[in-house]
Structure formats: structure tokens, C-alpha cells
Amino acid sequence: MPDIFDVLAERRSVRSYTGEEVSEEHLNMILEAACCAPSAGNLQAYEIVVVRDLERRKLLAKASYNQDFMVEASVHLVFLAVPSRSAVRYGKRGEELYSLQDATIAATFAMLAAHALGYGTCWVGAFDDFRVMRVIEAPDDRRPVAIIVIGRGRKEEGITRRRKMSSFVFAERHGAPFEHKPTMAKLVRPGC
Ligand SMILES: Cc1cc2nc3c(=O)[nH]c(=O)nc-3n(C[C@H](O)[C@H](O)[C@H](O)COP(=O)(O)O)c2cc1C
Structure with a gap:
């Protein structure tokens, strides 16, 4: 199993899949x-809706403005925020922020776990909320946050660039330069 830094460094968005199934055990590990x-x-x-059915995956790809590559990925995990659950304790902040953050972090953990298990993944955020909700038959008070598609990547994906760190990491106060001293070469993306 790769270590956490290998996972972070090597993960790429994958938009081409072989169609191979994600094993039951691996799917359960990803959800855990x-x-x-x-x-x-x-x-x-x-909440997480696990979608494996081909017809439903096709509908999710359509609902995601025809991102056809999604269909090749054998599992779609639809992450839904449950604002009312957070609102009970945290009011408006829970409803509008925490529930979305909860769903987002859970989706991130799932994505990284899938990568660690050797699968390709892609975070899909461009979709029509209403259509996604209809495809998975979710109650109206949920909000879809992300669809993580998972499958066997068909090919090696290229590395994407990052903004220069000095343009968005600051020291002590906004705008003050933070002196970045690179550590592990594998963690430093081009442009960084
Ligand atoms: C909030 C969010 C929404 C995204 N939506 C999509 C999407 O709808 N379709 C897609 O192909 N990639 C989507 N991505 C993936 C990004 O394009 C990708 O992470 C970015 O280009 C950096 O590339 P990398 O993941 O290979 O490092 C999304 C990523 C995030 C975090």
C-alpha cells in the first residue's frame, strides 16, 4: 500500500476507464x-449513494452536462449534504456551511482511498443538481455536492500544474509572503 504522500502526489483526475469492476471489498474499504x-x-x-447500475450511471453522466467519460467508471459515489442534520445543532452555519464541508471531506477521503487501492478517480462537480437528485431518487432537502467516479484507469494521466504557492500562501497576515522551502520533490507540482 502506498504511503499518504505517494497518494497525495500521484493522484490525478482520470477521465478514461477500462470499465473493470471495483471489487466489493475495495468498495467497502473506500466507504469506510x-x-x-x-x-x-x-x-x-x-449521505452517500453508491451507483453501479449502468443505466443510472448513464443518466448521471447526462445530468453532468454529458460528461460521457463518467459512464466508463464502474462506480459513482454521489455525496449529498444533509443540511437539516447540521442545522439542528449549528443553525444557519450548519445548514449552509458545515453540511457541505462534511460531504466534501468525506468525498475527499473516499477519493484518496480509491487511489491508494490502485483505482483512477475523478471529482465531478459540474452537474444539474435537480437532475442528479432525480436520478438517485433523493429527498428534496438533500444537496448533491460531488460525484466521485471510480474505476480502473485506461492510461497514465499527465500531471497538472498548480499556482505558484507564493501567490496564495501567506505568513501571519494576508498578502505577506510565506517562504516556501520545498521538501519532497514528488509533492511539488509544476508551477508550484
Ligand atoms: C469542486 C470540483 C469540481 C470539479 N468538477 C469536475 C467536473 O465536473 N468534471 C471533471 O472532469 N473534473 C472536475 N474536477 C476535477 C478538476 O478539473 C481537477 O481536479 C483539476 O483540473 C486538477 O487536476 P488533478 O485532479 O489531476 O490534479 C473538479 C474538481 C473539483 C475539486
């Missing part, structure tokens, strides 16, 4: 990893 994520007040104000 999602459940390890922190959440506000430990409320876990999110």
Missing part, C-alpha cells in the same frame, strides 16, 4: 475511509 473523515460535531451531515 469516507466514514473516517472529520465532521462538524461528529454529526456526519452527509
Whole structure:
């Protein structure tokens, strides 16, 4: 199993898949990893809909403005925020912020776990909320946050660049330069 820094460094968005299944055991590991994520007040104000059915995956790809590559990925995990769950304790902040953050972090954990298991993944955020909700038959008060698609990558993906760190990491106060001293070469993306 790769270490956490290998996972962070080597993960890429994958948009071409072989269609090979994600094993039952691996799918369960990925979901367990999602459940390890922190959440506000430990409320876990999110839900995950596991979609393996081909017809439903096609509909999710359509609902995602025809991102056809999604269909080749054998599992789609739809992460939903449950604003009402967070609102009970945290009011408006829970409703508008924490529940979305809970879902986002859980999706991130799932994505990284899938990568660690050797799968390709892509975070899909461009979709029509209403259509996604209809495809997975979710109650109206949920909010879809991300679809993580998972499958066997068809090819090696290129590395993407990053903004220069000095343009968005500051020391002590906004705008003051932070002196970045690179450590592990593998963690430093081009442009960084
Ligand atoms: C909030 C969010 C929404 C995204 N939506 C999409 C999407 O709808 N389709 C897609 O192909 N990639 C999507 N991505 C993936 C990004 O394009 C990708 O992470 C970025 O280009 C950096 O490339 P990398 O993931 O290979 O490092 C999204 C990523 C995030 C975090």
C-alpha cells in the first residue's frame, strides 16, 4: 500500500476507464475511509449513494452536462449534504456551511482511498443538481455536492500544474509572503 504522500502526489483526475469492476471489498474499504473523515460535531451531515447500475450511471453522466467519460467508471459515489442534520445543532452555519464541508471531506477521503487501492478517480462537480437528485431518487432537502467516479484507469494521466504557492500562501497576515522551502520533490507540482 502506498504511503499518504505517494497518494497525495500521484493522484490525478482520470477521465478514461477500462470499465473493470471495483471489487466489493475495495468498495467497502473506500466507504469506510469516507466514514473516517472529520465532521462538524461528529454529526456526519452527509449521505452517500453508491451507483453501479449502468443505466443510472448513464443518466448521471447526462445530468453532468454529458460528461460521457463518467459512464466508463464502474462506480459513482454521489455525496449529498444533509443540511437539516447540521442545522439542528449549528443553525444557519450548519445548514449552509458545515453540511457541505462534511460531504466534501468525506468525498475527499473516499477519493484518496480509491487511489491508494490502485483505482483512477475523478471529482465531478459540474452537474444539474435537480437532475442528479432525480436520478438517485433523493429527498428534496438533500444537496448533491460531488460525484466521485471510480474505476480502473485506461492510461497514465499527465500531471497538472498548480499556482505558484507564493501567490496564495501567506505568513501571519494576508498578502505577506510565506517562504516556501520545498521538501519532497514528488509533492511539488509544476508551477508550484
Ligand atoms: C469542486 C470540483 C469540481 C470539479 N468538477 C469536475 C467536473 O465536473 N468534471 C471533471 O472532469 N473534473 C472536475 N474536477 C476535477 C478538476 O478539473 C481537477 O481536479 C483539476 O483540473 C486538477 O487536476 P488533478 O485532479 O489531476 O490534479 C473538479 C474538481 C473539483 C475539486
